[in-house]
Amino acid sequence: MNTLSTKKSSLNLFNPSEDHLALRESVAAFAEREMDEQAKENDEKETFNTLLFKRLGSELGIFGITVPESDGGHGLDPLASVIIHEEMSRFDPGFTLSYLAHEVLFVNNFYYSSNPSQRSRYLSKVITGEWIGGMGMTEPGAGTDVLGMTTNAVKKGDRYIINGVKQYITNGSIGQVFLLYTKLEKTAKKMTSFVIESSYKGFSVGKKEEKMGMRSSPTTQLVFEDMEVPEENLLGVENGAVTHMMRNLEIERVTLAAQSLGIARRCIDIMCDYTIRHREAFGKKLLEFGQIQRMVAESYADYQAARALVYHVASELGPDVRNSLGAASAKLVATQMAERVSRNAIQVLGGYGYCREYPVERLHRDAILLSIGGGTNEAMQKNIASDLKRLWSE
Secondary structure, eight states: OOOTTTSOOOSSSSSOSHHHHHHHHHHHHHIIIIIHHHHHHHHHHTOOOHHHHHHIIIIIOOSSTTSOGGGTSOOOOHHHHHHHHHHHHTTOHHHHHHHHIIIIIIIIHHHHHOOHHHHHHHHHHHHHTSSOEEEEOOBTTBSSOGGGOOOEEEEETTEEEEEEEEEEEETTTTOSEEEEEEBSSTTOSOOEEEEEETTSTTEEEEEEOOOSSOTTSOEEEEEEEEEEEEGGGEESSTTOHHHHHHHHHHHHHHHHHHHHHHHHHHHHHHHHIIIIIIOEETTEEGGGSHHHHHHHHHHHHHHHHHHHHHHHHHHTOBTTBOOHHHHHHHHHHHHHHHHHHHHHHHHHHTHHHHSTTSTHHHHHHHHHHTTTTTSOHHHHHHHHHHHHHHHHHO
């Protein structure tokens, strides 16, 4: 069967080099073969497929994508990360979200915020998949207002004592290592980050959230009660974490946008297969009806437009290249698009779309999270307006 994902590929914006094309082909084949069948069960049971996650490292080798080869990574760019997230999200966006939390929120962020000694202790563990990583930033009373966080670190001798609670932490119950944002002074407009281990005294996992979508990815609270962290686990310098956070937010936002692309691609494939090859009404294929044509055609056009934007922005990002305006725009456009397309797919399939025989209802539930995580779409609108105001005021 012909699909958007199986048509012959060539070098272009979406596959700018032979390495990118080979990466796409290997990830696409693995995802279709290994992720599709298990996605429904893990969504229904709200369970995480740890064995499959380990195979992303041992077989597919896609941890450390943006880490230089000299330090054990692949030395590729954010566009390569976008490719991975798009291809995997066609089949299991929830599982892919846990990959994002490990690979983008921890590995990429940690590497570009750490020193050689810290890398020597942690990097090989997360690149091989021996350890699963995550990031702790959001709190019960501080989401978009990240500087409103209250998790506090106090220096005592050769260690820091940390108290606080983090909320909605992807991989919270399965991770061994986290990048943690704190404050040294509760009223300060600055943050300090640490790398912490789940084995530390005073670390515990709080409640596991019961979610609408992304159910194959665990989301929990992390609780710190006089948690002791060695001073050598300070990332960068005290009060210097805002720079780390903002740099990593941009690759986070384009990879979340890429997840939206993967969801839309799968939904369009399902709509085309259903309306062109299978379902008939009144003696005609479903696609021959104008109402259906509108939903399928607009879904395809919206997907292609969002995809071009996401890949264009990703192609211009790098560790030392910032583009907050582009990243916010890509996330805003792609996440809204995925919600529309997945909703269209449900409507096109009718009763079949609403039931779990087809994955479109799961994909729709998963798509909704992407307009919330990594900064809400309302925050993206605010950021875009702020960046435009700055540009026009220069």
